[in-house]
């Protein structure tokens with residue numbers, strides 16, 4: 652009887668840094684009236700966000716909430732934001748703490764530079780994801796988001812146009828490769844920058860290899876976290892008995908009664924204490 656916990660389960664470097672930034676700021680401004688905001692929930696994890704709100708952090712959930720806000724510190728989360736949002740915050744006189752993940756920041760810089768050189772930017776990713784919205788906001792007007800093979804087939808710009816392709820950091824590498832292949836066949840002068848983050852690749856590869864070996868697999872993460880969703884899909888393909896849970900409460904331990912090995916992994920925004928709680932309770936039943 653064995654429980655295998657993925658080494659890569661839980662917070663990635665960028666998320667850890669953003670979460671720590673908020674708690675450090677809360678410590679620094681303890682007892683002061685100065686409000687602390689995060690621009691959007693700092694991570695896709697309700698438990699963590701609720702804890703921060705209890706300690707006084709206010710979450711700005713829409714762009715409209717930023718309008719008219721003229722006092723306080725706004726922390727930008729790891730996903731990053733469009734360039735115009737920095738300007739708006741500065742114009743309002745807000746203090747900015749930038750916790751954009753350095754890997755995302757790098758994409759902003761690439762996109763801005765390539766765009767200024769006249770290239771059409773293609774972002775491979777989910778158009779509704781805040782990271783993609785942020786990257787988009789560093790390109791000029793010539794930018795297209797490609798998520799599916801149909802989007803790639805439809806893609807068209809004027810002949811001779813130079814095209815620069817980047818990726819959302821959490822995009823699946825195989826899907827990225829397939830989309831790049833479709834786009835490359837169109838005859839444009841294409842430069843491809845694989846900006847998928849290693850943390851995601853490593854977490855996905857480790858999850859797949861554990862899921863292939865175990866009888867049941869547990870994937871822990873918030874229902875709204877796209878990287879946890881992807882992790883779940885990968886594990887489910889390799890192991891039919893895969894469970895997607897947010898916390899221990901969602902897990903019916905009786906379901907695991909007859910299995911011999913259980914694997915555990917977790918999305919990039921799952922706190923360690925939640926993973927540990929699941930791990931120790933699964934151990935108890937074995």
Ligand code: F3S
Pocket residue numbers: 663664665666729752753754755820821848849850851919
């Ligand atoms: Fe950054 Fe990679 Fe995490 S881009 S936020 S370290 S998944």
